[in-house]
Amino acid sequence: MRLGPADASRGPDHVSSGVHAHSHAHESAGAPAVGIIGAGSVGLALGLAISRVGWPVRAVASRDAGRRARFKALIPGASTFIEPVAVLNEVDLAIIAVPDDAIAVVVEPMRLFSGQALVHTSGLLGAEVLQPALGAGSHIGAFHPLISFTSDVERSVRDITGATIAIEGDDSIMGLLAGLAEELGAVAVRLPPGAKPAYHAAAVMASGGLVALLDGIVALGAVAGLDERGSLAVYGRLIEQTLANARAVGVGAALTGPITRGDAGTLAAHLEVLERLAPAVLDLYLAAARRELRIVEERGVLSPEGLARVGAALAKDV
Numbered sequence: 001m002r003l004g005p006a007d008a009s010r011g012p013d014h015v016s017s018g019v020h021a022h023s024h025a026h027e028s029a030g031a032p033a034v035g036i037i038g039a040g041s042v043g044l045a046l047g048l049a050i051s052r053v054g055w056p057v058r059a060v061a062s063r064d065a066g067r068r069a070r071f072k073a074l075i076p077g078a079s080t081f082i083e084p085v086a087v088l089n090e091v092d093l094a095i096i097a098v099p100d101d102a103i104a105v106v107v108e109p110m111r112l113f114s115g116q117a118l119v120h121t122s123g124l125l126g127a128e129v130l131q132p133a134l135g136a137g138s139h140i141g142a143f144h145p146l147i148s149f150t151s152d153v154e155r156s157v158r159d160i161t162g163a164t165i166a167i168e169g170d171d172s173i174m175g176l177l178a179g180l181a182e183e184l185g186a187v188a189v190r191l192p193p194g195a196k197p198a199y200h201a202a203a204v205m206a207s208g209g210l211v212a213l214l215d216g217i218v219a220l221g222a223v224a225g226l227d228e229r230g231s232l233a234v235y236g237r238l239i240e241q242t243l244a245n246a247r248a249v250g251v252g253a254a255l256t257g258p259i260t261r262g263d264a265g266t267l268a269a270h271l272e273v274l275e276r277l278a279p280a281v282l283d284l285y286l287a288a289a290r291r292e293l294r295i296v297e298e299r300g301v302l303s304p305e306g307l308a309r310v311g312a313a314l315a316k317d318v
């Protein structure tokens with residue numbers, strides 16, 4: 001199958017294709033043949049998820065023999081290649097899942113046939129990085145799942161259900177990409193032009209930033225006698241409760257703790273123990289606390305004296 005003319009998307013934000021989500025034990029008639037370039041965390045999980053909803057995954061490119069073998073074991077119908085460009089001979093839709101910095105290099109020797117589509121999975125870059133591969137009647141786009149893909153492929157595949165996928169491209173492939181997202185049980189969104197770097201930076205804070213925070217929490221938990229499992233059990237529950245509060249009452253109103261009360265003495269005690277027993281966590285604690293102080297200022301719940309007291313306690317060089 002080659003891709004047909006425009007399937008118009010329905011709106012600027014949530015994009016629907018009219019395809020109904022369902023899983024297939026067999027291949028969907030008329031679904032485009034898909035190829036995956038780069039068999040890392042994203043390429044493998046996406047390839048597996050796509051094949052499980054019945055879209056034929058016909059090819060994969062990976063420079064690594066072990067990754068090619070693993071892909072083939074999970075998706076037996078896929079031919080394996082070392083060279084990314086070879087995938088284009090086999091498929092209608094090629095998905096590039098290599099690190100952002102490698103995308104331009106991978107694309108450089110590619111030329112798409114008429115009716116073919118090429119997308120990448122980067123959260124940062126726009127579709128234009130694929131422009132060099134465009135030939136007459138071909139299409140480029142992006143398909144970015146907002147998921148933390150780990151080496152646990154089954155977990156990653158499960159996480160695709162319900163996830164947000166930012167799609168981008170010319171009108172001719174928006175319907176196709178929205179349809180793929182919908183088949184995967186995900187929610188397709190279209191971002192405003194130029195929004196991707198900020199959208200992606202927020203994603204990195206939500207995932208990597210949270211992991212950095214967890215790492216600091218675990219380090220402090222260790223000082224208090226908890227092992228990692230213990231810290232995750234105890235503070236994980238508090239994190240979930242805080243997230244639920246933010247969803248229920250809003251981010252600003254979800255803030256509790258010493259800064260909202262103007263308890264500068266408590267902050268001083270925290271900083272003293274951090275400096276003495278967990279100095280590597282101090283900058284993270286201070287960065288978060290200073291952001292909390294801004295929230296408290298905006299909420300207008302503390303007197304100017306209270307704000308000044310807290311501000312002075314946090315005015316520390318690290």
Ligand SMILES: NC(=O)c1ccc[n+]([C@@H]2O[C@H](COP(=O)([O-])OP(=O)(O)OC[C@H]3O[C@@H](n4cnc5c(N)ncnc54)[C@H](OP(=O)(O)O)[C@@H]3O)[C@@H](O)[C@H]2O)c1
Nearest residue numbers: 038039040041042062063097098099100102121122148149
């Ligand atoms: N990880 C996430 O949570 C996540 C989430 C959403 C989107 N993304 C995006 O998805 C893309 C892939 O991310 P990933 O986490 O899957 O990356 P990854 O696991 O680090 O790498 C993916 C694959 O890229 C290939 N590769 C690396 N350098 C290459 C080069 N110079 N030329 C050709 N191939 C090269 C490697 O394939 P071979 O060695 O097998 O050839 C590797 O297996 C990125 O654009 C990323 O921003 C990632």
